[in-house]
Amino acid sequence: MEKMEHIILESENNERIDKIISTLNAEWSRSQVQQWIKDGHVKVNGKQIKANYKCTTNDQIVIDIPEPxxxxxxxxxxxxxxxxxxxxxxxxxxxxxxxxxxxxxxxxxxxxxxxxxxxxxxxxxxxxxxxxxxxxxxxxxxxxxxxxxxxxxxxxxxxxxxDKSVTRKYFAIVHGNVPHDYGTIDAPIGRDPNDRQRMTVVDNGKQAVTHFRVLERFNQYTFIECELETGRTHQIRVHMKYIGFPLVGDPKYGPRKTLSIGGQALHAGILGFIHPRTKQYIEFEAPLPEEFEKLLIELKR
The missing domain is CATH 3.30.2350.10 (Pseudouridine synthase)
Structure with missing residues (x-):
């Protein structure tokens, strides 16, 4: 069993233990950490605690990370x-x-x-x-x-x-009228410190770069193509929200009032890469799903 130790910083004083531990590793969910605490895998100053324990500066945390x-x-x-x-x-x-x-x-x-x-x-x-x-x-x-x-x-x-040499182009419908025909969003992405289920633009995040171009504008919506240079979790959804044009239908990053299409209007339409054996470049294109096409037709009307 792997061990991990952490000394509580001044900035973490009075924070819940489960919240602090879940921020130490992006792979750990808060519910998983709570289970570890319940099973006795977490000790504070040598003693077992509950998940709602409020930490004090210089508390010594020892985590026995269970085998998956x-x-x-x-x-x-x-x-x-x-x-x-x-x-x-x-x-x-x-x-x-x-x-x-x-x-x-x-x-x-x-x-x-x-x-x-x-x-x-x-x-x-x-x-x-x-x-x-x-x-x-x-x-x-x-x-x-x-x-x-x-x-x-x-x-x-x-x-x-x-190496960022894979071609990954996505098609999306966003809220608002994007004024620029082309743009690049270069903003680091990491876990949202206030909600571990979400990603956000943060100073200490991983580098994330998205290029976009406008394909068609409607009154309150824009149809765009996004090309990924990096591939961070929820990258396009986070980046478009960051510049003020969140994806239509996005329950996590979009506005409360949005068009209902059972999730974000986002389709990975073009994928190209060098074949690892033949070293030839190959590229594929998948048409927009039917409900995506229908939404575009409605917006055109």
Whole structure:
């Protein structure tokens, strides 16, 4: 079992212990931390405490990080929209509403479950829960994803993401009339200190760059194309909100009064990369989903 120690800073005085611990690692959720406290994995000054314990400056926190449980992810037959496949890579068009990979408490119905039934070979680099997954898109975002079928392909695709050489273009409808035809948003993204379920622009965040261009303007809405240079969690949703043009239908970052389309109007429409084996550049385009098209037609009216 791995141990982690933390001394409470003056700025953390009188904060709840579960809140502080959940900010020490972006992978730890507050509910997970509360379970650790309940199970006795967290001690303050050598004593067990409750999740609502208020910390005092110089308190010594010791966390025994439990080993992650081995989860059994089952293959499930699904009608996947495969755009390309060979022995190394696969490109799939994910529908809106589908989660990319399983998580504890949510082990079925994900894209990974379907991929495991579709092909017997997926890269093992990301472990049991994320076999073959090189990058992901949000549950309510539709569009193209590349999947690695072996470790060589996985490393090759990840290196291209790191080098920012993968083409990833998204189509979105935003609130407001974007005045500039083109723009670049370069603003670091990290966890929102007030709400760990959200991301936001913060000084100490990871570098995030989004390029956009306007495709069509409507009265109170704009249809845009966004190209990702980096791939941070919720990047386009956070960046467009940051410049005052949040995505239509976005329950997390959009305004309360928005158009209802069951989640954000965001589609990963164009994906291009250098094939890790042939070294040839290949690019794919997935048309807008039907409900997205319908919304555009309504806005044009």
């Amino acid at each position: 449980e081995i989860l059994d992810v089952q293959a499930e037959e699904m009608n996947l929209d495969i755009y390309y496949e060979d022995g190394d890579v696969l490109v799939v068009n994910k529908p809106k509403g589908m989660v990319v990979h399983p998580a504890p408490g949510h082990l079925t119905g994900t894209l990974v479950n379907g991929l495991m039934a579709h092909c017997k070979d997926l890269s093992g680099i990301n472990g049991v829960l994320r076999p073959g997954i090189v990058h992901r898109i949000d549950k309510d975002t539709s569009g193209l994803l590349m999947v690695a079928k072996n470790d060589m392909a996985h490393e090759g695709l990840v290196n291209q993401l790191v």
